[in-house]
Amino acid sequence: MTDNPQSNLAGGPAGPGTESVDRQRRKLAAFLFAAPAILTHGREALASVPPLQLRHLHTEERLVIFRPPGGSFDRDQLSHIQWFLRDFRTGDTHDINPRLLEAMWRIQQRTDSEGTFEIISAYRSPATNDMLRNRSANSGVARKSHHMSGNALDIRHSEVGVGGLRKTALSLRMGGVGYYPKSGFIHIDTGKVRSW
């Protein structure tokens, strides 16, 4: 995984104004589909914490993210992360709270696992959230969901069972943790520390 720096996206789509956003998105989607996009800050990042390996269950896209040495991503990286974690129903993107990535790193560390985090839901546009809310009376979808502000993820893991994932997420005390064992995923958000 780490021996493929050519996959870095630094030389990706040209600057603003040269290509339509749609065209850039199509190219990026094709790239994400063809091979995991690898976001890295270079050698320093490669040597430290193992990267996050993400797979989106609805788009089948994959993304490998190296933890930035200084703790913050640059704009280019953030835009790739935002696109990967977009509302897959509408294609809308939104800022994504980097604390969600940090939570996944810590879960990976505490469970000593190297598998893949599978993304079930990330950003949700207002239209998608309304649709999900209206789908059933007991949808469990909040009117002001943290998903709508890029502050929540629904995830599972290829190596860690959903119970272990929940326990570990709770131990971090980084925000809310929802447990959906029947559907096989947990919800994490950056709101108040709470659980359901």
Ligand SMILES: [Zn+2]
């Ligand atoms: Zn959720």
